[in-house]
Amino acid sequence: MEQLQVKAAEEPGFEVVGEPRITSPRGFTAAGLHAGIKRKRKDLGLIACEVPATAAAVYTMNAYQAAPLTVTREGLAMEGKMQAMIVNSGNANACTGSRGVEDAREMRRETARWLNIPEHRVGVASTGVIGEPLPMDRIGPGIPGLVKQLGPAGHDSFCQAILTTDTCIKAVEVRLTVDGREVRVAGAAKGSGMIQPRMATMLAFINTDAAIEAPALQSLLRQVTDETFNMITVDGDCSTNDMVSVMASGLAGNDPLTPKHPQWPVYYRAFSHVARELAQLIARDGEGATRLVEVVVTGAETEEGARRAAKAVVGSSLVKTAVFGTDPNWGRILCALGYSGAPFDPERVDLYLGSVCAVHQGCPVPMVEAAAKEALTLDPARIRIDLNRGRAAATAWGCDLTYDYVRINASYRT
CATH class of the missing domain: 3.10.20.340 (ArgJ beta chain, C-terminal domain)
Incomplete structure (x- = not known):
């Protein structure tokens, strides 16, 4: 499938990578496969980090919030760390009651078990049809295969696995220098319909190898989301499943970033560029859209x-x-x-x-x-x-x- 991306270019302080990969930041791997939720296309994806990553997330404002959001929020509240994100497409696991929450927790448990990490460090995201229970008899057996396939080359498979009515995969990557160290920020997203601030039926996952303090990362994500993802619309419908998450491995080796760091402004611009371009790619790929x-x-x-x-x-x-x-x-x-x-x-x-x-x-x-x-x-x-x-x-x-x-x-x- 074609990858929709921005053209390689340069902006002050950072470089835009022409062939972006969600696995480019140090410490990250990914995978995607067909578990049987959808008829043919890939429908189960995984991002993993070799170390516990500083993490943050923002969620839909819809009063009906899908079970995966509840479970991800629970996990982040415990430690502010994440080490994996398991994602399925084809089924939103929304408006599914207590069974939906338990199914999302089961996805988290199985992923954590096969990765040998604490459960609360696994985030969960789903997208697709609302109101139908997850086919856990297909998802469960798919998770070991995902873990086995994890690798730096898993970018395309992961990006394909998260799509619904999208016509292409969406990814952006930038690189910059902080404290003399190369720092990478890469993002992948899906979204084509039910797109309306605040956010959309859109999922966006941003990885960075920057060292950054947790409060600074959460504040950064909220502010950038308001300027980017919350400024797109396709059809005026606000989804139950929207989420933007970010994991920061810290493996670039820079001094921890905060707003007081002298290079915070350039990191902010680089991070914002990734989010803004992903938001535009989602809007451009609106269902049936021509431009x-x-x-x-x-x-x-x-x-x-x-x-x-x-x-x-x-x-x-x-x-x-x-x-x-x-x-x-x-x-x-x-x-x-x-x-x-x-x-x-x-x-x-x-x-x-x-x-x-x-x-x-x-x-x-x-x-x-x-x-x-x-x-x-x-x-x-x-x-x-x-x-x-x-x-x-x-x-x-x-x-x-x-x-x-x-x-x-x-x-x-x-």
């Missing part, structure tokens, strides 16, 4: 206001269908802005489709229709809104809404 949509809001009074505005526009079904049809119907954009809840003065708003100005100071301006249509054919299709009210800004990402989205979701269980 990414990027909405940039500037000139807001507060960052929260800018985020509200950007997410309302990128999440509007009418805006998304207009992008699909390359219809420069900017009225739909202003409508979404108006109900976003962000404070602004309608008479001061500027609106651009790509580089084409459609609205200035709240009033329509003559525009070349062909140029505006062309802007919406690009990938990403960019919409920029200047509220001309302050200095805060935010960016949100989504995708167009196509006929195929309905086709895919009308027959999801079949």
Whole structure:
């Protein structure tokens, strides 16, 4: 399966790796196989670390939180360490009551037993159909095979095993120098439908070999998630299973990172880059989508206001269908802005489709229709809104809404 990834490039302070691997950071291995949850494709994956890793996670805001999230949260609360993450696709293990929790704990127990590590150091994640019990008679026998296959070459297999309606695997890796040591940050994710802040039916796993203190790692993950994963949408549905987790092995040998470390800013940028690119890859691969949509809001009074505005526009079904049809119907954009809840003065708003100005100071301006249509054919299709009210800004990402989205979701269980 094709791997969707960013092009190799350089940014100040870190290098983007052209062929990313979730197993690249020191100490990590991975594996994936077909256990029989799905008919043919791989459906059970595992990431393992040779040492207890400092760990952190953030979870969906949906009131119905799937059993794996409960079990992962329990384990992290005990020590703040993780040494493995077991993931299945094809079944969400959500809304499955006490049996679902026990099944998630059984996945944890069996993984810990075969890895010979404490149970609480194993995280659990699931994705797929809601409301059906896990086929533990298939998952259980699959775990020994996963452990046997663990290795640095397990990147592709793991990434394939976590997919549902995704059309490709998604991975990003960066490298930087901290205290004279090379530090690596790599991430893999899945997500294609039910994508809506906060988070999505999306799972993201980030590995790093940096030494970093636990409180700093949790704070870093929360802040970066707000700026990246919480700024994407595909269809407005917030899932029961969303989770982003990070494990830091510390094997790079740098001095422990905290916000007081002189190289914290560059590590923050590198970590944020991985999360932002994974978020964009998820949005671009939205079910039935043909291109990414990027909405940039500037000139807001507060960052929260800018985020509200950007997410309302990128999440509007009418805006998304207009992008699909390359219809420069900017009225739909202003409508979404108006109900976003962000404070602004309608008479001061500027609106651009790509580089084409459609609205200035709240009033329509003559525009070349062909140029505006062309802007919406690009990938990403960019919409920029200047509220001309302050200095805060935010960016949100989504995708167009196509006929195929309905086709895919009308027959999801079949």
